[in-house]
Amino acid sequence: MRKPRDEFTLDLFNDWTPPRVSVGFEPDAFPGTRLASRISRAIARVLKDCGKDRRTVAAQMSERLGYKVTKETLEAYASEAKTQNNITVERFIALIHATGKTELLGFLAEGFDMAVVPRKYENVIELALIEDHARMIETRKKTLQARLRGAQ
Incomplete structure (x- = not known):
């Protein structure tokens, strides 16, 4: 392989991957069929990765909610063994706000074969x-024009 002339310039074909x-999380980050377990593991991961302690x-x-949520409650949500402690939607939203981990939104959407994209990409998608x-x-128009020519 040839050595690049400038070591500070990226090779756009080899050194760059699109963002x-x-x-969301990486594909299959929480495998399994039991949804409650997958949710618990996603919560545990977010709590670990957010850079804040559970308190x-x-x-x-x-x-945010206007009522007390304890560290112990968060630990119960993050535990696969505590099957009676499922997080509510309002607490799930508060968890996303508190941790800043929007990956949880993607986690929800993936179960519906959907994706969550930042609003800044909305116009590009449209x-x-x-x-x-x-x-x-245009394809339909050309098809109809060809049929008209063939009918004449």
């Missing part, structure tokens, strides 16, 4: 859909 557009997360959730539709219309 991930959707939010701080619980306090921030409590502030434009792509419009362009796809325009191509479909």
